[in-house]
Amino acid sequence: MHGERAPIFMRQSFAPHPQLGYVKGEYIFVTYLVFFFYCFAITLMAVLMHKRANKMIVSILLVFPMVALAFVGLQQLFPEIILTGTASVTTALILYLYLQSKQLSVDALTGLLNRDVFLKTATMIIQANRPCTAVVVSMNDFKNVNDHLGQARGDDLLRQIGDFLQKTIPEIPVYRTSGDRFTFLLSEKDESRLDEIVLEIHRRLSKSWHTGNVECMLSASIAVANTSDTEGSLQVALGSMEYAIMKCKKNPDMLYCRYEPSMRVTENRMSAVKRALADALKNDGFELRYQPIWSVAEQRFVQAEALLRMKQTEIESLFPDEFIPIAEETGLIVEITYWILDKVCAFINTIDECAQAKGGTTLDRISVNFSFLQFCSRI
Numbered sequence: 001m002h003g004e005r006a007p008i009f010m011r012q013s014f015a016p017h018p019q020l021g022y023v024k025g026e027y028i029f030v031t032y033l034v035f036f037f038y039c040f041a042i043t044l045m046a047v048l049m050h051k052r053a054n055k056m057i058v059s060i061l062l063v064f065p066m067v068a069l070a071f072v073g074l075q076q077l078f079p080e081i082i083l084t085g086t087a088s089v090t091t092a093l094i095l096y097l098y099l100q101s102k103q104l105s106v107d108a109l110t111g112l113l114n115r116d117v118f119l120k121t122a123t124m125i126i127q128a129n130r131p132c133t134a135v136v137v138s139m140n141d142f143k144n145v146n147d148h149l150g151q152a153r154g155d156d157l158l159r160q161i162g163d164f165l166q167k168t169i170p171e172i173p174v175y176r177t178s179g180d181r182f183t184f185l186l187s188e189k190d191e192s193r194l195d196e197i198v199l200e201i202h203r204r205l206s207k208s209w210h211t212g213n214v215e216c217m218l219s220a221s222i223a224v225a226n227t228s229d230t231e232g233s234l235q236v237a238l239g240s241m242e243y244a245i246m247k248c249k250k251n252p253d254m255l256y257c258r259y260e261p262s263m264r265v266t267e268n269r270m271s272a273v274k275r276a277l278a279d280a281l282k283n284d285g286f287e288l289r290y291q292p293i294w295s296v297a298e299q300r301f302v303q304a305e306a307l308l309r310m311k312q313t314e315i316e317s318l319f320p321d322e323f324i325p326i327a328e329e330t331g332l333i334v335e336i337t338y339w340i341l342d343k344v345c346a347f348i349n350t351i352d353e354c355a356q357a358k359g360g361t362t363l364d365r366i367s368v369n370f371s372f373l374q375f376c377s378r379i
Contacts, residue, residue: 110162118175142180221248222256
């Protein structure tokens with residue numbers, strides 16, 4: 001647009017000219033007044049809303065006056081270049097990039113930071129060898145809440161829990177690291193507040209929660225792990241937290257469970273047993289033994305109990321009282337039980353055939369132990 005064809009007010013303020021370039025008019029001062037008004041208004045808005053709005057957005061808004069002043073200075077140094085509005089565009093671009101980044105880092109349901117951000121933050125802390133304490137709040141039996149109250153009410157409760165945790169420690173980011181699990185990181189200076197924070201969480205959880213017109217009670221297991229006990233490995237840190245949570249869920253009266261390096265021997269053995277169970281399922285690593293039961297009245301063996309054993313493994317002294325609870329924890333017990341039933345049915349057919357061929361006796365029944373998970377899997 002040539003200067004002579006520009007609107008009158010614009011032409012009297014500033015206008016581009018094909019030969020002269022950027023030409024200032026007598027009303028150029030109006031643009032500066034507008035500029036200072038914008039700076040004042042944005043600064044005032046940022047100050048007034050700093051307690052309610054996102055801190056990062058407030059910081060970006062406060063950057064605008066400084067960016068604008070920088071461009072005003074550049075405008076004076078390079079009068080032939082139109083820099084009016086560049087500060088606004090720059091600030092808008094920063095806000096856009098921030099909001100785009102936020103979409104990737106914020107959990108859509110609760111508004112808390114998500115697992116990806118937690119993993120990146122934890123990795124940086126571990127790599128920097130900075131002392132830090134991870135606190136994991138894992139809701140107990142939350143699947144039952146969803147099953148009985150519905151997904152919508154379950155989601156509402158998760159939002160309430162997330163809001164409560166963030167308000168309890170407003171200066172410390174809270175992450176939603178899985179469906180019903182929340183995590184936050186305490187720096188070395190905040191470590192002394194651990195008991196106070198955990199007590200406050202349990203105090204609130206001891207009271208009822210409301211969603212819609214429904215009242216319910218919730219509980220949580222809380223695990224604590226220090227990054228200094230993780231051998232500089234994120235995977236070790238995650239395993240430590242998982243083990244501590246599992247131990248806490250087995251002992252619901254505990255205020256929280258702190259992971260100790262001495263637990264690593266137990267943790268490593270448990271991991272080895274899990275691998276051995278999975279391998280045994282794939283490679284026929286189980287065997288059944290039958291404990292016969294004698295009937296005094298009939299003077300014969302009338303039934304037997306099927307007993308599961310593992311064949312030779314690299315793990316020393318691995319007995320059912322250890323590997324069966326772990327099979328239940330991992331859910332492998334369901335598949336193992338189906339394997340047992342197949343083998344027992346085949347064994348019954350074999351002894352029946354032998355009894356018919358040789359005129360011997362057979363067993364009336366064979367007992368098989370079932371895990372409660374077996375019944376849950378069919379519901």
